[in-house]
Amino acid sequence: MTLIQERPARPEGGRLVDQFEYGLDAPICLTWELTYACNLACVHCLSSSGRRDPDELSTEECKALIDEFERMQVFYVNIGGGEPTVRPDFWELLDYAVEHHVGVKFSTNGFRITPERAARLAATDYVDVQVSLDGATADVNDPIRGAGTYDAALRAMANLQAAGMKDFKLSVVCTRHNIGQLDEFKAIADRYGAQLRLTRLRPSGRGADVWDELHPLPEQQRELYDWLVANGDQVLTGDSFFHLSAYGEALPGLNLCGAGRVVCLVDPVGDVYACPFAIHDRFKAGNVRDGSGFRGVWQEAPLFQELRSPQTGGACTQCSAFDACRGGCMAAKFFTGLPLDGPDPECVKGNAATALAGARTVPGTSQDHSHKGPVRNQPVPLTLMPTRTKPASACDESPLAPSPGWTT
Amino acid sequence: MTTTGTTARLLDLGEAWTLSGSVELRPEPFGALAYDFHTRRLSFLKSRRLVDVVRALGSRDDVAGALDDCGVAAPERPAYLAALGALADGGLIQRRADHSQEDRTP
Ligand code: SF4
Ligand code: SF4
Numbered sequence: 266m267t268l269i270q271e272r273p274a275r276p277e278g279g280r281l282v283d284q285f286e287y288g289l290d291a292p293i294c295l296t297w298e299l300t301y302a303c304n305l306a307c308v309h310c311l312s313s314s315g316r317r318d319p320d321e322l323s324t325e326e327c328k329a330l331i332d333e334f335e336r337m338q339v340f341y342v343n344i345g346g347g348e349p350t351v352r353p354d355f356w357e358l359l360d361y362a363v364e365h366h367v368g369v370k371f372s373t374n375g376f377r378i379t380p381e382r383a384a385r386l387a388a389t390d391y392v393d394v395q396v397s398l399d400g401a402t403a404d405v406n407d408p409i410r411g412a413g414t415y416d417a418a419l420r421a422m423a424n425l426q427a428a429g430m431k432d433f434k435l436s437v438v439c440t441r442h443n444i445g446q447l448d449e450f451k452a453i454a455d456r457y458g459a460q461l462r463l464t465r466l467r468p469s470g471r472g473a474d475v476w477d478e479l480h481p482l483p484e485q486q487r488e489l490y491d492w493l494v495a496n497g498d499q500v501l502t503g504d505s506f507f508h509l510s511a512y513g514e515a516l517p518g519l520n521l522c523g524a525g526r527v528v529c530l531v532d533p534v535g536d537v538y539a540c541p542f543a544i545h546d547r548f549k550a551g552n553v554r555d556g557s558g559f560r561g562v563w564q565e566a567p568l569f570q571e572l573r574s575p576q577t578g579g580a581c582t583q584c585s586a587f588d589a590c591r592g593g594c595m596a597a598k599f600f601t602g603l604p605l606d607g608p609d610p611e612c613v614k615g616n617a618a619t620a621l622a623g624a625r626t627v628p629g630t631s632q633d634h635s636h637k638g639p640v641r642n643q644p645v646p647l648t649l650m651p652t653r654t655k656p657a658s659a660c661d662e663s664p665l666a667p668s669p670g671w672t673t
Numbered sequence: 674m675t676t677t678g679t680t681a682r683l684l685d686l687g688e689a690w691t692l693s694g695s696v697e698l699r700p701e702p703f704g705a706l707a708y709d710f711h712t713r714r715l716s717f718l719k720s721r722r723l724v725d726v727v728r729a730l731g732s733r734d735d736v737a738g739a740l741d742d743c744g745v746a747a748p749e750r751p752a753y754l755a756a757l758g759a760l761a762d763g764g765l766i767q768r769r770a771d772h773s774q775e776d777r778t779p
Contacts, residue, residue, distance in 0.1 A: 275702055281717055284703040291699065293706065293715065338699040340708035340715070366697075368710060390695075390711050 273574060282521050288573035291337040292563060293527040294503075296541040299327070299355065300347040300533050301634035305374055306643050307399075307410045309438065309479060311542055312532075313470040314347040315636035321533045324354045326554070330531070331358070333559050334367045341368030341391075345541070347533070347634075350377040356385075363391040370395060372436065374414060375421025383421075383428035395434035395462065396421050401449035405442050409479075411644045422457040434501065435459040438466050441478070444485040447492045451500070463493075465505040468600040468610075469542040470630060476601070486613060487512065508593035508609045511586035522595050525550065525572035529563065537562045539572060542596035546631040579606025586614065602627040682758035683751065684736050689769040690757070691731035696765050698724060707765050716763060723756055730757075730766060 275287040302317035303310075322330065334342060342362070349355055349371050362369050370393040378386075378394070386392050396418050400406030403415035425433050435454040437443065443450070447463070454461040468476035481489060490509040493502065497517050504518035519527075524540035525548075531537055535553040538544055550566035553559045563569065576582060581592035592598075593609020601610040602625035608616040684690065692698070695711040704718040718724050722743055729739035736757065745753050760766045 278703075278719070281703070281719065284719075287702070289701050289706075338697065338706075340697065340699070340706070340710070341713070366710070368713065390713070393713060 282519050283575070285519060285521060285523065285527050286573065286575045288526045288569065290564065291339050292529050294343065294523060295334070295339055295529055295531065296343045296345055297330075297531045298345050298347060298533055298541070299349040299358070300352045302351045303346060303348045303374075304351060304376060305348065305411045305414065306636050307471070308475050308644050309399075309409060309440075309466060309470075309472040310635075311467065311469040311472055312345075312347065312544055313630055313633045313635050316634050317347075317351075318533050318634065322535050322553075324357065326535070327354070327358050328361050330535075330553055330559060331362050331365050331367055333553075334362075335365045337560055337563075339367060341370060343395075344369055344371035346372075348374055348376075356382075359392065363389055367391075369393070370434070372397060373421070374410070375418040376414075378421035378424055380424045380427065383424035383430060387425065387428040387430035393433060394425060394430065395436045396425075396459075397436050397438075398450075398453075399438050399440065400443050401446035401453060405446065408644055409440070409442075419453075422453075422459060425459075426457045431458055432460050433458075434462045436462045436464065438464055439481060439489060440466055441481055441485060444481050444489055447489070447496075451496065460501055461499070462501040462503065463489075463505070464503055465594070465597075467542045467594060467597050469596055470544065471635065473600050473627070473630065480611065483613075483615075486611060490516075490613075508590050508611060509613060510589035511584075511613045515589045520589055521591050522593075524548070524595050525569040529569075531559065537566070539568065540596055542594070543599065544630070544632065545599070545628065547599065547628070548596075576606060579604070580616070581606065581608055584608075584614070584616070600628060601625070682762055683754040684757040684761060686737040686740075686750075686754070687735050689730075689733075689735050690761070690766045691769050692727060693765055693767045698727065700724065707760075709763075709765060712764065714763070716760070716765060718756075718760075723753065726753060726757070727760065727766065731769075 276283060298312055300317055300321060301312060301314045303314040306315055350373055359369055368391045372395045375396045386394055398406055398418045399409045400415065406415040422435065437450050451461050466472060466476065466480050486509060490512045493506060493516055494514060502518065504520065506516055507518060507520040510516050510520055524543060528540050529537055530541040531553060532544065537550045537553060537559065539548040539550065548568065550568040551562035553562065555561065576592065579592065581587050593612060595605055597610050598605050601621065603610055603617060603620050607620065610617050610621055696707055696709045699706045704720050705724040707716045707718060722745065725743045726739050726745065729742045730736065733739040733742060740750060740753060757766065
């Protein structure tokens with residue numbers, strides 16, 4: 266990506282998507298990973314979570330950040346991790362956010378959603394819960410997320426339903442093994458009064474290690490697209506699949522990469538990244554502990570200024586589907602070593618095939634919090650071999666940003 | 674997420690309306706975001722003037738007064754009444770029985 270010297274001026278009126286390309290005064294979709302600590306070790310974890318970072322924001326720092334979200338009118342945050350409920354002050358921070366008019370949707374593997382907790386969550390409109398499940402059956406889910414995780418997720422949903430919580434989310438990362446289960450996922454969501462949310466597997470964090478074996482095959486992408494077109498109004502996707510819009514009819518949603526424009530991530534130590542799927546030094550804009558706080562990073566970071574311009578060059582701008590597809594996901598391109606202004610690795614027109622087959626440098630991660638030893642419930646992959654126990658070789662380093670290397 | 678724009682409903686010029694108690698507006702360069710904390714729905718107001726009109730609703734006797742306040746001339750009114758109708762359908766603004774400013778504590 267080249268640094269734009271002179272940014273074009275924001276147009277007056279017109280489509281929202283064109284407005285969003287120029288960024289907003291505050292994010293719409295802010296993800297806050299509260300901790301890298303996790304009781305599980307999912308093979309595809311986007312944030313390479315496992316162990317707590319000793320430099321995590323303190324309770325007081327978290328509260329100050331919530332105050333700032335309130336001042337900036339960040340209406341709600343998506344809290345993730347790691348497993349956020351592992352943080353001892355999680356429930357205290359949840360209450361604090363609600364008191365300060367910051368809604369919270371938090372993602373959980375469900376292990377800690379007891380009937381008592383479920384009742385507490387159901388008591389306020391300000392809190393929404395998203396339970397992760399990556400297979401509609403235990404034999405598909407557990408090899409990815411770990412032994413017993415299927416049962417734990419269903420137990421959590423049963424507890425939420427019994428507590429009267431409505432429209433909580435059942436969140437599924439679409440893989441090669443579960444594309445055939447979309448109707449079953451929908452049936453599970455319906456059974457618990459939940460809303461189905463489907464998202465894209467991106468080669469981020471540990472996901473990079475398993476992406477080649479797990480990402481949907483081309484014919485499955487078509488199957489997914491057709492399913493989304495048929496069921497679009499009943500499922501949420503977080504605008505994950507706009508690269509599939511190149512098949513024809515645009516999918517509902519904004520259809521643009523929101524990274525640094527309307528989307529960002531605050532990680533457990535306060536680092537601000539352009540997107541939750543772009544945890545890499547290349548996309549780090551600053552830290553909330555810096556002088557001007559989160560507002561300063563969001564509004565002034567040079568990286569974000571750079572991202573807030575429409576794409577004008579690159580191969581995709583010549584493509585007939587560019588208006589719908591926009592070249593796909595920046596993070597997916599980056600972590601597969603493809604040029605950021607070229608096609609998405611899962612380009613439905615097959616335009617990334619040559620580049621993927623050719624010589625490319627995969628940047629690797631710039632941080633890793635994976636458990637060093639075995640974990641209770643550790644996934645026993647049938648065919649997948651996560652490589653995160655091995656150190657990266659020097660050639661895995663990004664040409665764009667120095668990588669501090671892995672900790673193992 | 675919804676955008677305002679198409680609706681079957683036009684707001685009546687003589688009625689009194691106000692922003693719903695559970696809704697907050699956040700100004701943005703293109704207009705504003707409106708978020709309803711009850712329904713957790715986000716909507717987009719695509720013009721600054723519409724934002725001004727919505728804010729004015731609560732302190733004017735009727736819709737016509739709010740439009741006057743913001744200098745919305747006759748030819749533009751149908752578009753504004755349609756946009757307000759969409760906001761009303763989405764529950765973002767609500768009817769006021771009387772003509773006084775409503776208590777907006779959520
Ligand atoms: S980098 Fe990918 S996941 Fe992140 S906002 Fe852009 S398209 Fe979405
Ligand atoms: S070439 Fe680019 S714009 Fe065209 S379909 Fe592929 S990724 Fe999308």
